[in-house]
Amino acid sequence: MSDRCTLIVNPVSGGYSETAVRAAVDALRRGGLAPHLLLTGGPDDAAVFAARLCAQEEHPFVIAAGGDGTVNGVLNGLEPGRATLGYIPFGTANVLGRELGLRSAGDAVARIVRRETRPLATGLLEGFGVRRRFFLMAGIGFDGQVVEGVRSDEKKRFGAGAYLLSALRTFAAWDRRPLEVEADGVAIPCHGAVICNAARYGGPFVLAPGASLFQDGFRVVLIRNPSRWRYLFLALRVVAGRGAGGGVSVLSARRVTVGGNKPVQVDGDFICHSPVTVTAEADFARLVV
Numbered sequence: 230m231s232d233r234c235t236l237i238v239n240p241v242s243g244g245y246s247e248t249a250v251r252a253a254v255d256a257l258r259r260g261g262l263a264p265h266l267l268l269t270g271g272p273d274d275a276a277v278f279a280a281r282l283c284a285q286e287e288h289p290f291v292i293a294a295g296g297d298g299t300v301n302g303v304l305n306g307l308e309p310g311r312a313t314l315g316y317i318p319f320g321t322a323n324v325l326g327r328e329l330g331l332r333s334a335g336d337a338v339a340r341i342v343r344r345e346t347r348p349l350a351t352g353l354l355e356g357f358g359v360r361r362r363f364f365l366m367a368g369i370g371f372d373g374q375v376v377e378g379v380r381s382d383e384k385k386r387f388g389a390g391a392y393l394l395s396a397l398r399t400f401a402a403w404d405r406r407p408l409e410v411e412a413d414g415v416a417i418p419c420h421g422a423v424i425c426n427a428a429r430y431g432g433p434f435v436l437a438p439g440a441s442l443f444q445d446g447f448r449v450v451l452i453r454n455p456s457r458w459r460y461l462f463l464a465l466r467v468v469a470g471r472g473a474g475g476g477v478s479v480l481s482a483r484r485v486t487v488g489g490n491k492p493v494q495v496d497g498d499f500i501c502h503s504p505v506t507v508t509a510e511a512d513f514a515r516l517v518v
């Protein structure tokens with residue numbers, strides 16, 4: 230692997246500071262790397278920059294410096310099987326950092342310098358006119374509706390509290406419609422689904438023990454009971470670290486099709502409405518661990 234690497238930095242991610250980026254760049258240089266810095270100017274830039282790097286280099290070494298949204302953007306610009314991906318957690322929830330057990334940005338940089346990697350498995354979501362890669366999860370139903378319903382003015386004023394307000398609205402106008410899910414050819418009636426490529430969800434909370442970024446395939450969490458109170462109970466159990474509990478099925482699958490017409494979020498961004506198909510992709514990139 231060459232010593233050249235490109236840092237794609239999101240200057241609006243929650244933990245960004247010029248000082249922290251400068252410290253990371255200095256530490257990378259001291260570690261013998263030659264970092265080149267690109268700052269995103271808008272939501273689409275991470276993917277555009279990553280795609281450009283893939284057009285220029287056969288095996289680019291790309292470092293996403295931001296939160297999970299920045300990592301998702303970078304992944305959506307890369308070509309399968311060619312890039313090495315590093316991550317410096319400058320985001321808010323930093324779920325990837327938690328999955329990797331990163332202690333700090335400094336720890337992340339030390340690991341990038343060490344350059345130990347493992348093959349990263351991802352998921353590919355396809356719907357009408359939509360094709361989007363994810364590394365954490367795709368949520369269809371309740372959480373898709375919460376993310377779709379977040380209002381930008383509330384997000385500016387209340388930050389993460391805007392998600393709570395959207396959840397309350399979703400609760401008030403409860404959608405009881407069932408969801409048709411087929412996991413590896415087996416039809417399972419349910420009300421909502423979270424297709425997990427990683428164990429954690431929304432921060433430190435473990436929703437799908439056994440799901441792994443390095444494993445080809447998903448753990449699919451199916452909420453079978455349509456009651457809104459069942460969702461509240463599930464959220465409280467997961468936050469308390471007690472697992473999903475009753476009314477929920479968890480199974481392994483590589484290909485999941487979801488019917489109906491329900492909102493879909495991937496890695497925390499609203500994408501589209503179902504129907505969608507989600508496919509596991511092994512060895513999408515080498516991830517620095």
Ligand SMILES: Nc1ncnc2c1ncn2[C@@H]1O[C@H](COP(=O)(O)OP(=O)(O)OP(=O)(O)O)[C@@H](O)[C@H]1O
Nearest residue numbers: 242243270271272295296297298299320321322323
């Ligand atoms: N220059 C920019 N201006 C506005 N938005 C941007 C810019 N660059 C990136 N974005 C968007 O900012 C969003 C949030 O970034 P990111 O997820 O990295 O940080 P975060 O929300 O603080 O962290 P986390 O997702 O870990 O909680 C991304 O979805 C990305 O599309």
